[in-house]
Amino acid sequence: MSDPARSFAESNRLQADLHRMVPGGAHTYARGADQYPDDMAPVLVRGAGARVWDADGNEYVEYGIGLRSVTLGHGFAPVVDAACAAIADGMNFSRPTVVEVAAAEDFLALVPSAEMVKFAKNGSDVTTAAIRLARAATGREKIAICNHPFFSVDDWFIGATDMSGGIPADVVQKGLRFSYNDIDSLHALFDAHPGEICAVILEAATATAEPAPGFLESVRELCDAQGALLVFDEMITGFRWSEHGAQGLYGITPDLSCWGKAMGNGFPVSALAGKREYMELGGLNTDRDRVFLLSTTHGPETGSLAAFRAVVEAYRTGSPIAAMETAGRRLADGVNALSAEFGVDDRLEVIGRPSCLVFVTRDPQGVPSQAYRTLFLQEMLERGVLGQSFVTSAAHTDDDIDHTIDAVRAALPIYRQALEAGTLDGLLRGRPVAPALRRLAQPRRLLGS
Known part of the structure; x- marks a missing residue:
């Protein structure tokens, strides 16, 4: 090597x-x-x-x-075996399967602050569903988005990046930015847009920044005071900070939380979880206008849900x-x-x-x-x-x-x-790497050309 x-x-x-x-x-x-x-x-x-x-x-x-x-390693046998056993009996049906019941029970036992869960395939599926749900629940359209690198491939987030081509300006204007660990910047958004912000979405912690003392508590209090939903993005923190998510580690209960990545050890599975009063707006037990929350052909396929259950078991029995x-x-x-x-x-x-x-x-x-x-x-x-x-x-x-x-x-x-x-001449063999999200391609030489 x-x-x-x-x-x-x-x-x-x-x-x-x-x-x-x-x-x-x-x-x-x-x-x-x-x-x-x-x-x-x-x-x-x-x-x-x-x-x-x-x-x-x-x-x-x-x-x-x-x-x-x-998080468990490529080809981790218990996860692969569980997924293969499920696949052997069929992956996709026209009605729910027992593994959907068991996976939901596993998830809700793992995340006590969540009362309902809905599975999907990608992180963007569930973050966008969370924003749609927050807009429906509050009747507001604007979103307070923390200055983290990535939340979704969908317009509400990508419109605020350097790759905003094809996204209507009015969509971009509904995404408002604030800074992590800076509660004053969030206060300023609510002051500038009174009664207009449906949700605050953020990662509770990042690879390089832990929440400052009192920051998450202040965000929770501000959301409650302003009638906005608090949404945690647990894509990275879930199963890497804690199997209970950052919300379990820091003791803060969001209204909605979005999960993915390590919950399947590489298998495609994500989850939207949250309080029943909001999640039911996408269900059948509501007297309000229903929200088209998540409805995907492959969201509940058996292989990935079985993989998720095996991941939960690995975290339960190991460290x-x-x-x-x-x-x-x-x-x-x-x-x-x-x-x-x-x-x-x-x-x-x-x-x-x-x-x-x-x-x-x-x-x-x-x-x-x-x-x-x-x-x-x-x-x-x-x-x-x-x-x-x-x-x-x-x-x-x-x-x-x-x-x-x-x-x-x-x-x-x-x-x-x-x-x-003071120079890379003679040492660097090609052009420097570039940020993944950038306005101009500035193409490097295509490989093989």
């Missing part, structure tokens, strides 16, 4: 095919080739635990691990969060110690919650840098480490962490050389 003479020829050929057939060359922007160094975007074949293999036969320790959707946090602490300590040893600890560091680490790359002036990030990615890929972050899973072993620390040890002299020279 540590041989720096890797070939990416087959991955590059396949990536060129993807660019010809798939807009952007990937089905998720965060997975795009523009997120990796030129001609070094592996096209993967399989995974096991925390390791993956690409079309050229290269092996990697993987971080980020399914865009944070895999996956403790395992990923242990691996994360060891990795962060090791990398940060090396950065200090090489005298670049103010230019490259690992930060964040141990189960959701990110690495920060800075240029010679100390400014966060995509170009220096690309150099670090390039050198790590050459040494068998794949990841846009250092997000761990319970499957990351001591050997995986040791290999990663060794890769960093080999990469840091090159990173330091670039810092000392």
